[in-house]
Amino acid sequence: MDFALSEELVAMKEAARSFTDKEIIPNADRWDEEHHFPLHVVRKMGELGYYGCPIPEQYGGTDVGFLAQTILCEEVSRGSSSIRVAFNTQCLGTALSILRHGDEAQKEKWIPPLISGEKIGCFAISEPNSGSDMMSMKSNVKPDGDGWILNGTKTWISFASRADAAIVYAHHDRSAGTKGLSAFVVDMHSDGISTSDLDKLGTRSSPTSEISFEDVKLPKEALLGELGWGARIVFGSLNQTRLCCAAGGVGLAQACLDTAVQYCNEREQFGKPVGEFQMNQALIAEMAAALEAARWLTYRAAWQKDQGQLGNVMETSYAKYTAGMAVTRCSEYAMRILGSYGYSTEYPVARFYRDAILYQIVEGTTNIQKMIIANDLLGYRKANR
Ligand code: GRA
Numbered sequence: 001m002d003f004a005l006s007e008e009l010v011a012m013k014e015a016a017r018s019f020t021d022k023e024i025i026p027n028a029d030r031w032d033e034e035h036h037f038p039l040h041v042v043r044k045m046g047e048l049g050y051y052g053c054p055i056p057e058q059y060g061g062t063d064v065g066f067l068a069q070t071i072l073c074e075e076v077s078r079g080s081s082s083i084r085v086a087f088n089t090q091c092l093g094t095a096l097s098i099l100r101h102g103d104e105a106q107k108e109k110w111i112p113p114l115i116s117g118e119k120i121g122c123f124a125i126s127e128p129n130s131g132s133d134m135m136s137m138k139s140n141v142k143p144d145g146d147g148w149i150l151n152g153t154k155t156w157i158s159f160a161s162r163a164d165a166a167i168v169y170a171h172h173d174r175s176a177g178t179k180g181l182s183a184f185v186v187d188m189h190s191d192g193i194s195t196s197d198l199d200k201l202g203t204r205s206s207p208t209s210e211i212s213f214e215d216v217k218l219p220k221e222a223l224l225g226e227l228g229w230g231a232r233i234v235f236g237s238l239n240q241t242r243l244c245c246a247a248g249g250v251g252l253a254q255a256c257l258d259t260a261v262q263y264c265n266e267r268e269q270f271g272k273p274v275g276e277f278q279m280n281q282a283l284i285a286e287m288a289a290a291l292e293a294a295r296w297l298t299y300r301a302a303w304q305k306d307q308g309q310l311g312n313v314m315e316t317s318y319a320k321y322t323a324g325m326a327v328t329r330c331s332e333y334a335m336r337i338l339g340s341y342g343y344s345t346e347y348p349v350a351r352f353y354r355d356a357i358l359y360q361i362v363e364g365t366t367n368i369q370k371m372i373i374a375n376d377l378l379g380y381r382k383a384n385r
Pocket of ligand 1: 311
């Protein structure tokens with residue numbers, strides 16, 4: 001067992017750290033306040049190769065693996081949890097699914113521009129009445145010549161209003177149960193597609209939208225994999241996008257800890273730095289321990305994927321669950337330590353606090369992660385595939 005990061009990974013982490021310190025942190029509060037989506041930063045991360053870690057060089061990737069991408073994702077999220085979402089929209093929920101299930105023409109058409117950031121991606125699973133119970137989704141396709149007509153409404157779709165391409169999950173045959181779901185690569189500039197952005201508590205510099213598909217004509221080339229592969233593609237994809245959420249939670253938790261430590265050393269009350277008060281020390285220690293546990297579970301899940309275990313649902317759920325719990329605790333404790341300054345907009349802690357709770361909701365809620373873990377342990381449903 002070797003817990004040391006390779007020299008290459010250490011160098012990547014340091015480069016991502018200085019990118020985040022220079023390009024993201026000085027602007028993150030303003031972007032959040034203005035609900036501004038910094039497209040140029042999302043594109044720049046593509047140019048730097050951030051999205052292509054698990055993608056072969058042939059399709060514009062760097063092929064350095066999931067652990068590398070996890071570390072980059074963590075560093076970016078330390079600066080802005082909103083921008084972290086791009087790792088999923090550009091790669092783990094889109095390009096990677098096309099790599100795993102697409103034909104050669106789809107791979108050549110879509111993967112390089114998503115990885116470089118030239119085209120913006122999104123993936124559309126959730127619907128107004130279908131969140132945790134995603135197989136109950138109502139979006140559907142009907143045959144039309146040698147292609148399909150797509151109808152339905154998706155919601156809470158990250159980057160949808162800016163997207164050029166979407167992986168859309170829809171039923172082609174409701175009577176066929178799980179075998180009736182299929183996946184499509186949809187050109188978001190097609191006729192019949194409209195989006196509207198949703199307002200939300202946090203993650204405000206990452207647009208999240210509802211999408212309406214009204215009689216959208218899909219060519220036969222849009223089908224990803226085979227008809228009926230929707231369940232396998234979506235579950236396989238969620239197991240990778242959840243890793244990015246775990247890494248995002250870890251990075252944001254680190255930002256909370258860093259801010260709290262700095263404040264403890266600077267702020268004086270009763271004639272001494274507030275870090276000298278044991279009640280604050282207890283909060284710092286609990287934050288750090290929760291963060292370390294989440295980080296190492298996340299790295300283990302990433303490392304397993306680099307060993308070829310892309311079906312490590314159980315260990316990915318451990319990571320996502322633990323990171324979601326850690327980041328909400330860290331944001332709450334940072335708020336307690338900073339007091340009124342945490343509550344003000346003078347420090348980024350208010351943003352951290354609003355962003356943190358997302359990690360208990362997104363990509364399978366905390367309860368869904370617990371359900372996956374418990375169902376496996378109780379012998380009801382095996383998690384790993
Ligand atoms: O056996 P079968 O033929 O009936 O097929 C089932 C199963 O074998 C079917 O899918 C198959 N399957 C898989 N196939 C290949 C399941 N997992 C895999 C796999 N890994 N590979 C249905 O499976 P099931 O277990 O019967 O499903 P279920 O009971 O309907 O659902 C279980 C569960 C609750 C875990 C699931 O619905 C779930 O994970 N729900 C959470 C939904 C979720 O995570 N949504 C996230 C939305 S995307 C998002 O949040 C974007 C965020 C962007 C960002 O911030 O990054």
